[in-house]
Amino acid sequence: MALNYIWVGFFVIAFIVGFCKMLFTGDLGIFTAMMNATFDSAKTGFEISIGLTGVLSLWLGFMKIGEKGGVVNALARWGAPVFSRLFPEIPKGHPATGSIFMNIAANMLNLDNAATPAGLKAMQELQELNKDKNSASNPMIMFIVLNASGLTIIPITIMVYRAQMGAANPADVFIPLMIATTIATLVAMVCVCFKQKINLLDKVLLGFIGGLIALIALMFWFVKSLPQDKISVYSTLTANLFLFSIIIAFIVSGVRKKVNVYDAFIEGAKEGFKTAIMIIPYLIAILVGVALFRTSGAMGYLTDGIAYLVSSCGLPTDWIDAFPTALMKPLSGSGARGLMIDTMQTFGADSFAGRLASIFQGSTDTTFYLVAVYYGAINVKNTRYTVPVALLADLAGTLAAIFVCYLFFG
DSSP, X not given: OHHHHHHHHHHHHHHHHHHHHHHHHOOTTHHHHHHHXXXXXXXXXXXXXXXXXXXXXXXXXXXXXXXXTTHHHHHHHXXXXXXXXHOTTSOTTOHHHHHXXXXXXXXXXXXXXXHHHHHHHHHHHHHHHXXXXXXXXXXXXXXXXXXXXXOOSOOXXXXXXXXXXXXXXXXXXXXXXXXXXXXXHXXXXXXXXXXXXXXXXXXXXXXXXXXXXXXXXXXXXXXXXXXXXXXXXXXXXXXXXXXXXHHHHHXXXXXXXXXXXXXXXXXXXXXXXXXXXXXXXXXXXXXXXXXXXHXXXXXXXXXXXXXXXXXXXXXXXXXXXXXXXXXXXXXXXXXXXXXXXXXXXXXXXXXXXHHHHHHHHHHSOOHHHHIIIIIHHTTOOBOTTHHHHHHHHHHHHHHXXXXXXXXXXX
């Protein structure tokens, strides 16, 4: 519903701004430019979607091998000690625990097809334990907030879009994105633990959180020790080495489980082809709305206003061009994706704004969509403090994204 209002708003605001510009500046070609932009963006949306087919099929093929090879289950087992502390109200051995682990592990591997069914099943099982069926329980809030923080190990789709938009090194945002999304997850976790009075000094939780902080600190230290012209090179090398190692690990896991890895790859690749085709209408719809909003001048007025406020505080304004992606992300994943692509198309995939928009897209998840779908599936109306904490995590991820983008590419 939120996306519906936003999409209609793009058209209405574009018409009003365009009409006012024609009246007050005498720009008689504004509506011609706007109509041309709608046709061009529709063509671009189709070309991007078709171009995604090969790369998306490739990655989802490897992901299917990993899924059948037991990688998701392995992540669930490794995460058991931590998640038993984060969800203390779930009885030991309850099936909800397994569904939660499967969902979060699948999200970390960017396996959306596996994550959503496991997430809905987890919510149904948590509702069985819930004493007040109309109000969100503590485990539900922790579960959804962790989902909204968007922790992802392998941001496949973002790298695929960057490749399609002509990025020289599509994986160069991998390390910055990992840092930003980890910070968002840490903020989400700590806030909910504090609210639910979960002992953050527990040695397992303390070790996990301390390990994440140490990893981020190590990345910062390593990056700061490098000359600026070497940062992107080492970031890209590390990302590509890690991703190739993941592919090998998936294949090895499949062979060990005696999976027919070729057939599994073909099965996943077919899903990639279907996914690429399915997103065509959604991508075209968003790109057309954004193109009208930008061509009319409304986007420029919005970013100029934000830039003026930011520069008045003596702060840099390079990040403003990518900021609409961050504003859209809590409301709509597809809307934010459209704005990310529009930013890369306008400023270049390897521009500061293009890279930052990609990091924004991967640093958090769609808060309002998750709340609507997961709570709606079990008819919970009182979400308590879910949304404020999730939005705080979104803010942390956004600020972290800006900081690391300056650190790596500034």
